[in-house]
Amino acid sequence: MSIELDLPGTPDTPRVVVAMSGGVDSSVVAALVSEAGYETIGITLQLYDHSQAVGQPGTCCAGSDIHDARRVADRLGIPHYVLDYESAFRGSVIDDFADSYARGETPIPCVRCNQTVKFRDLLQVARDLGADALATGHYVRRLDGAAGPELHRAVDPARDQSYFLFATTQEQLGFLRFPLGDMEKSAVREHAARLGLGVANKPDSQDICFVPSGDYASLVKKLRPETAAPGEIVDLSGKILGRHSGLVHYTVGQRRGIEIGGQPEPLYVVRLEPESGRLVVGPRLALGVSSCDLSDINWLGGKIPDGGVAVTAKIRSMARPAPARFDGRAVTFETPEFGVAPGQAAVLYDGNRVLGGGWIKTTESALNAMAA
Structure with missing residues (x-):
């Protein structure tokens, strides 16, 4: 298979940095980018004390995963670097996770990680290395629209990660590439096997990477004892x-x-x-919500007309998209939506296109709205 990353105006051999977590997805991205003839550099981020996670499968960026990423890079014959981002990850993701729980919210650390360490810090590293693009193993599509690059759902709905990438800015989209967005997971594993990658049958990550046991409460109690x-x-x-x-x-x-x-x-x-x-x-x-106010909004959908814009809104990663209206600050649902929690994200779509989203700060009870 040959992939085209659409890098206009670049040198004869464009340089692409690939974020390699050690899993099958990012490993296949690195292999496909290299196979297509791009100058490929792999980077793995050490995000926490990985010695505590060794021997616990189903986590990302743990010690064994760094080893897997290095083995894949060696097989491909590409440079591979491990960068210590433990301090940045703790401040931007782990502490934020604990603080969100302490505020009575329901956090999404994967969004914070993409928003900060990966698509801010790692992207800058890629630029410093003279790269023409940063490629990742996310299942999402980047399509060229009339006003520039757009973010769209992945072809495989079961793998779509667009909810977790709503905070990706227009400028970042110009530099990012997502080669797996048009593939199904089965095809990715077939490529891994074809390319002889040792991670071809490696299980997918299931838990939050820095809580491989899944016991979030124990971590939060340790960091913020008042929550207990x-x-x-x-x-x-x-x-x-x-x-x-x-x-x-x-x-x-x-x-x-x-x-x-x-x-x-x-x-x-x-x-x-x-x-x-x-x-x-x-x-x-009593869980029904008629509307929610958002903060830290990232909008990719152009000018919002007076009266707002019709959207479909996802208020959890696995939730069905709900018809709604967005006025630039608040999301108003056509019918009461259940499970809307402060700390989560509301991600707004027009069909398969991600228009943007924000963090849910407050909600309006549907019962209160009906009584008003």
């Missing part, structure tokens, strides 16, 4: 129903673990109040 303080569980009217063992154990929409019996219907976490230490619970109907 016990407090009251109250209903929507403020009536005390019981006690909880720390807000760190709960997220909006959660049903399991509340352990309040004798109620006429199941209870869900409606919101967390870190100032008072209270956990507010209610029936599923």
Whole structure:
């Protein structure tokens, strides 16, 4: 297979930096870029104390993954560098993750990592190396539009990662390339096998890379002990129903673990109040949200007309796109949306095109909106 990265105005042999995590996706990208004749440089970021993750499969950028990336680079005959970004990753991603939990939010560290360490810091490293592009193993498409490069969903809907890349700016899109956006995962593994890459059958990452055990609460309690303080569980009217063992154990929409019996219907976490230490619970109907306000908005969709623009909005990575309207600050849903949590992202689409998105700061209850 030959890939074309569309690098106009570059030298006869363009230089491409490939972000190599040690997994099959980024390894295949490096192999395909090299096979296509580009001057290829692999870079792996050491993001945390990888010695703690050795022997724990299903994580990215751990010690074994750095070793896998190096082996692939050696097989391809390309330069490979490991850069220590542990300090930057801790400040931009891990501390932000813990702070978000402490504020009663539901964080998405993978977006922060792409937004900061990968598409800010690593992109600058690639430029410093004189590269013409930075290629990654993300399943997303970069297409040329009338006003410049656009971000689109991947061809394989089961692998699409566009939700996690909403913060990618127009300038960054001009430098980034995503060779896997037009492929299905099975085809990527076939290429890995064809190219003789040792990671061809390596399992995909499942957990947040710096919490390979999946026990997020233990990490947050260690970094922000106040999140483990016990407090009251109250209903929507403020009536005390019981006690909880720390807000760190709960997220909006959660049903399991509340352990309040004798109620006429199941209870869900409606919101967390870190100032008072209270956990507010209610029936599923109380989770309905009519609108949400966004912060740190990244907009790729051109001028927003008066009255807003019709979009489909995803408020979780696995959520179905919901019809909505965006006015440049707030997203208003056509029908109540459930599971909308501060700290998550609302990513806005026009069909397969990513128009942009932002971080959910506040929500408006559909019950309140109906009562108004």
